[in-house]
Amino acid sequence: MPMSYKAAAEGKAVKPPPLESPGNNSFLGDTFYSDAPADKQMSCGFYKQEKGEPLVYNYTYDEMKIIVEVSGEFFISDETGFKVSASPGDVFYFKKGTTITFEATDYALAFFTGLRPPI
Secondary structure, eight states: OOOOOOTTOOTTTSOOOBOSOTTOOEEEEEEEEOOSOGGGOOEEEEEEEESSSOEEEEOSSOEEEEEEEEESOEEEEETTSOEEEEOTTOEEEEOTTOEEEEEESSEEEEEEEESSOOO
């Protein structure tokens, strides 16, 4: 079948599940993923960062993230010290091997697509 469809893949209505990282307020859930071989598989879904402990994440795959909603401020920084105050509509590309820190003063919601199997 050339097209796949998933109804009601709305990320705002339901908070994604928490990441298995103690001490942070980060939530991520795969909404959809391809059925390609594992080394070419793509996943997409919603990511939410809430006020509290920042998430420091080491990417083992390439990912793109579109910021959908921000309440307060949402900071994204890399290991070089480059830091951005992200806003809705901003798009980020994280290369495999990059370490990124996500920090929200209230909360932020983003949609992501990653070159990885589902988690």
